Amino acid sequence: MTSNSAASSSLGGRTAADRSEPLTKQESWTHASEGYQQRIGACTVHGTARLVEIINELSPFTEDSYVLDNGAGTGSILIKVKEKSPATKILATDISPGMLERVDALKLPNVSTQVEDASTLAGLPDDTFTHVLTSFMIQFTPDPHVAVKAMHRVLAPNQVVGIAIWGTAIDHQIIHEKACARLNPDYVAPRPETVKSWRSEPDHRDAMAKAGFKDVGTEAVRMPFYCRDADHFLEYWFDSKNPVPKMFHDDWTAHGGDLAALRAECGKIVQEEYDGGKDIFMGATLGWGRK
Template identity: 30%
Template sequence: MPEYEDPHHWDGAARHYEQTAHPFTALFAAAALARVPLTQDSRVLDVAAGTGALTLLAARTGARVLATDFSPGMVDRVAASNLPNVDVQVMDGQALTLEDSSFDAVFSIFGVMMFPDWRRGLAEMARVTRPGGYGVVATWQDRGAATFLLLGQIRDKLFPERAGMAMPAGIQALSDPADFAREMIAAGYRDPHIEHVTHDYLLQTATLSDPDALFGMSPDWTSLSDTDKSAVVDEVRTMAGERAVLPIPSTALIAVARR
């Protein structure tokens, strides 16, 4: 089983994820929210919520938000916000223990794309969305984003003869807008609209002093020898030059559909 399919892996990574990935994914969560009208009467579900980038932003609208994730460690970080209009629950997004048609808007920001049965995850999202409600899914393009994307690019340059990490099947399948739209319709949604949204991941070059913390969640990193890792770090420093921050343009696809 890949690490990203193991809830215990995410339990251990939750605090690090909250500090590093959360602020970046929140940029895309904000873009997703901007495409859906929410009110204080809205019921919102965040599937595979992670540390709650979407949940916390949606809660600011006054909507009632339920954040679910299969990782108790991730759910605990959302619960720590202590927001009165946010509920949390440990739950498998491939088998939501929720009633049909019970939410006005259902989001998954870089979550369903990681599921072993991502089609089932999409179908479950549609099942719990009320008729006329919204389903919103964000996924990366097939090379990933942020440090995953950077590391893949550097590996291609330094070690072109070596195969890199295969992206999860959901990311590969949904990285083309036409395919993404078809899958949203097959799941039970209608009129999907797919947009490319790009933001820079701002890599602080000072963090290169601890590259295992920076790249350690990627199998593309852990499979390298110490010599190879040093070569990767040197390449990043060369790319950054004198800059304290190296921007890594990263593009997501955001699908918005109706039930």
């Protein structure tokens, strides 16, 4: 991702961790669950499809597998696992009951749901799953290293883990930062992830190895976030209930920024530099390994 890590640690007297805190709150994600799949889920599925492909090559999903989809959201990973192996048993966990209701509504056989905080996975026993998977969630937890360690704990020995995280270039954030810089060059936009997070492939490999995983590999993926036109992007970025854009906009207005001006500036950037919305991508860093 772009710049600003040093400066963003002391904006307006608050730390980056303070700013990220709402993104771990279950009620904000439950609020966002309606409409999540159509916009963000439709984008993250490009990363989760590739992750599931890689994991299936390492350790094929079968009727004897027991898969954890940790921070499942509306089911981006588990839907792809089911396409590979309809009989596979899956537990979908999330901090948000509203997200899990969307998974339940899919009525997929052998899929159960359970509210769990990824920082502890306290309700899950040690050495249980044949595959422990997660996508685009751990960076919102207070310390993602702790979340990765919890995944290591619940994975059965010699079985496989797959961890997708937000990658180094997220066009939404780049567009936002550029628009803010045009309107107020002194403003430093916050980062959505917590301060102990990482995004790059080397950092992802290090973090997974540090948690105890072996044979760790990574891959960077660009996930298309297709928009019909600039307004389609602006509708998502400014009008959706997703807590990530909301955090960016709340911070901008809290520092005296004009939201209408920001919206107009973002629209211009999308029009001029992103083919009117057709060329917007979110980066993903995929990681895998074995216990």
